[in-house]
Amino acid sequence: MTISKTKIIQLRKDRGWSQEKLAAIASLSERTIQRIEKDGTCSLDSKMALATAFELSPAELSASDEKYVQESAVKTDWSGAFGLLILGMAIPLIILLTGTNGPWEVASFTIVIGLTVILSIMTYGARNTHKLFDKTSWIVRYPTRVSGLNELIVQAQTAISNAYIIGVVASVVTTITLAVHKPEMLGNYQAFIAVVLKPILYAILFSEFWFRPYKRKMEKMLRCQLGE
Template structure:
């Protein structure tokens, strides 16, 4: 069961209690109180003990529908970091096998895509949505979540950002193609092929960010409340 860490801390502080006092009043250990206030995960017995101290029902301590409650553990964080490193390593290996890594580096394309992404986010969700998007990246590193309306909001935001990335890449491709074809008479065959390859980099960046970060996040947030 997930309890609202904010609600529990507020109730304790309103009484002027330390974690030690709450532990003594509830009959739980100080370590248990610290753990519950840190990650919100509590057994039914611990929930009942704490609720009785505050003369509340156990349901009143549960995370409300608009909060995202997360069980952060070192093991879970490390597992997700390793998974991201594996994905990054696989992409890097393909890049090395395919051609020189320098061909995949284009600062202008990357900067355009990031600016387009967050400009579109601000237009659609406001500056609040942009900051929520950045702060929500931390959920890549956990699995045990209880979502509610905040999770639904972030899921919609990240799903939209996938579209923004591909939309920005499409615009970049069109502009690049017009520029290449508009100067085709000045290119030698090799230069034309090189320019065409560079033109695809913006799509490559969009795919990496969308499929490696934003789509996994949106799926995780969409399914967090239905995991068994």
């Protein structure tokens, strides 16, 4: 059975996957992937597996190479790169200006990001969560046409909401813990506030400087596709 080898290669590269990673996701051997990309032939089962991995119909994998190259153009948004640069500068600056305890800085960041990922896995599954975080590079470089944007937008909004909830809960728990086990910190109001608000601060950075721009980029991509 024939399949568009150019389309398979481009789909894989658009997602930043190696042949080995595509083989693992599609439950095929790496040698099978290499043969498909070289010869453009495969079995029906292999074609179905690749269609599932790319979230496309089998028929779409048979589209002409020329048509796909035109449709899968990648654009670069340098404003997105600037936003990520600001985020990268903001985190160490905040740690430098407000840091009171090294381990707590790491713990606050890990609690917010880690539990957000865990909740996403519990809700949408490991595979969809991996796809959600893997595609954040779209903030800078994004394809002009891609399937499944509605689902990713919903997942991104859920991640933003969960991050804020986790940040608030972590801050409340920290407040109670310090009040019970380290009441002497209540006398140092500035240090106390800096410690208890740190999870909320990281939730804001995660949501507003990373995932909300990512969500807005996907919404823009969806509007462009629907307007074509």
